[in-house]
Amino acid sequence: MTRTRRRTLAAAGLVAVTALAACSGGGDDGGGDGGDGTDEAGGSITLWIQEDLPDRVAATQAIVDEFTAASGVEVELIPVAEDQFDQLLTSSAAAGDLPDVIGGISLPQVRTLSANELVDTDAVGAVLEELGADTFAESAIELTSDGDTQLAIPSESWLQLLVYRTDLFEAAGLDAPTSYEAVLAAAEALHSPEVAGFVGATAPGDAFTEQTFEHVALGNGCQLVDEEGEIQLDSAECVEALDFYGNLIQNYSVPGAQDVDTVRATYFAGQAAMFIWSSFILDEMAGLRDEALPSCAECAADPAFLAKNSAVVTALEGPGGSEPAQFGEITSWTVTAGADSEPAQQLIQYMLSDGYLPWIEIAPEGKVPVRLGTSDNPTEYSDAWGDMEVGVDRKAPLSEFYGPEVLEELGTGPERIARWALPQGQGDLLGALQGEQPVATAVNDVTQGTPAEDAATEAAEAAREIQESVS
Incomplete structure (x- = not known):
């Protein structure tokens, strides 16, 4: 089946x-x-x-x-x-x-x-x-x-946020990571064996992976469907967004599948310069929750070190987008x-x-x-x-x-x-996709070396099948 x-x-x-x-x-x-x-x-x-x-x-x-x-x-x-x-x-x-x-x-x-x-x-x-x-x-x-x-x-x-280390950015003379270009430049400049340039979700079948990518993709004009309800995951904008994310993970991140817990843990350990998480991270990053305390070297003396040395980007913009977008x-x-x-x-x-x-x-x-x-x-x-x-x-x-x-x-x-699909009247499709998570699968595939175009094509085909099942 x-x-x-x-x-x-x-x-x-x-x-x-x-x-x-x-x-x-x-x-x-x-x-x-x-x-x-x-x-x-x-x-x-x-x-x-x-x-x-x-x-x-x-x-x-x-x-x-x-x-x-x-x-x-x-x-x-x-x-x-x-x-x-x-x-x-x-x-x-x-x-x-x-x-x-x-x-x-x-x-x-x-x-x-x-x-x-x-x-x-x-x-x-x-x-x-x-x-x-x-x-x-x-x-x-x-x-x-x-x-x-x-x-x-x-x-x-709640809002999806790109959180970044202001102390590292300032020391390297980097601009805030508000665009694909700035994110890649910062990831490349700050990536080292001790500190990953970026960490983000990659686990297949995981809603957090889909949410992370939707945040990135919206800024590049990548939509799930167009105004006529046709699936657009294999569009040039979506392929470009997948390629961007795959590049970040393959070249400037940590090995292995990443989920909501491991992404947070890596940044909290002081081992990443940027990560994507929801606004629920803000109190934890300030050292106010014992079950999720920052563990970086500097955090021993000041549990709020990361909060005081981090800033957020709420809306990203890619080369294919007309304006920054916020998931x-x-x-x-x-x-x-x-x-x-x-x-x-x-x-x-x-x-x-x-x-x-x-x-x-x-x-x-x-x-x-x-x-x-x-x-x-x-x-x-x-x-x-x-x-x-x-x-x-x-x-x-x-x-x-x-x-x-x-x-x-x-x-x-x-x-x-x-949000994907809702403005186009395809909310039922958005709900149905949560069971299959074809987008999260595509994200995981590109982070393991599958060409973005191939991953996008497969995700689009899966989405079209799901769309037929709920129409």
């Missing part, structure tokens, strides 16, 4: 069980008025969140407990690891046991749920109407909707098909109002608000975010380690987020 065939069967299975899920629902019947989440209602619902780190789960539980105290709605909180989400979704849908609410879901996951008719769009639309669409970043609403149908309520965003993710809340709708709506409304700032405070460096404020105070939440402390075992504001330009880039980043 081919990979595409397996993916098609999985999708078909989800669609087949939708009716069962709709009949069973995710929670007990409950009252409530679907309003602001504070009226006594009773009932019981189930919530999945993609926050499986113990400290974040505990913080979420505290917020949920406050909601229960205010509303009378009991909530069973179930943390789900990102790499187990699709499997658990499939098995739960097949068993007619979906949760009522899912939080922290990515844009591709929103599209996967939508494609398999697992979203109660009427309930989601009612939540957005209650909160006010005009209180959200416009791009966030667009990326979480299908035409006029809202699929999820956008909550927060990022918007995470959202949604009500599932067959959910106990009214208490589910109440919970999401609470998480985007009374519970919003406590939720953002769990990890402000990776939870930049996309609900900027309320109708009465349009910048209430975005203003509060700028003053929040980050960290786990120790707390401090990002401004203690990073300059104002970094904070400004993070705060305004959600309005600049670009």
Whole structure:
């Protein structure tokens, strides 16, 4: 059985069980008025969140407990690891046991749920109407909707960043790595047996590899599909982006497949001049989390050494691009098909109002608000975010380690987020690709010597097969 065939069967299975899920629902019947989440209602619902780190789960539980105290709605909180989400979704849908609410879901996951008719769009639309669409970043609403149908309520965003060692760049007289040309020049100048010029994800079948490459590719004008929905992974722009990334890894990086953990570990050890990671790295790089402490030689005396000697580039530009581009993710809340709708709506409304700032405070460096404020105070939440402390075992504001330009880039980043397929109305394809990861496979291939044109052709063919399976 081919990979595409397996993916098609999985999708078909989800669609087949939708009716069962709709009949069973995710929670007990409950009252409530679907309003602001504070009226006594009773009932019981189930919530999945993609926050499986113990400290974040505990913080979420505290917020949920406050909601229960205010509303009378009991909530069973179930943390789900990102790499187990699709499997658990499939098995739960097949068993007619979906949760009522899912939080922290990515844009591709929103599209996967939508494609398999697992979203109660009427309930989601009612939540957005209650909160006010005009209180959200416009791009966030667009990326979480299908035409006029809202699929999820956008909550927060994180940005993909190219992080670089300012001390090494300054000593070598190098420009900031904002373009393909500048990145290659810096990688070549700084690469040595002790310090790699660049480290980035290469592991096949890994979403982090796809995200890293999409960030790089967007800046070169490489798109997954064109305006007509035709696959473009074998375009000249995408071939050039693959060739650029393969060159970096083959000639200026470390040996072996690299994933989210090894990329971070190499930079934290002081063994790389540049790396690509999400904005979640910022508190860890400042030495505020014991489970991910920098280990460079200088870090023994000052755990924040790397943060103080690093800067970020949010948007890259390649020779084939018309302007720099920024990859990022918007995470959202949604009500599932067959959910106990009214208490589910109440919970999401609470998480985007009374519970919003406590939720953002769990990890402000990776939870930049996309609900900027309320109708009465349009910048209430975005203003509060700028003053929040980050960290786990120790707390401090990002401004203690990073300059104002970094904070400004993070705060305004959600309005600049670009993504493959969504602007072209191909969100279902984006969700389907997450199971197969043909782009991550192509990235791994070029880093092992496969010509970029060949890897791009194979990825494009795989994407076309997947597109046919979901059309």
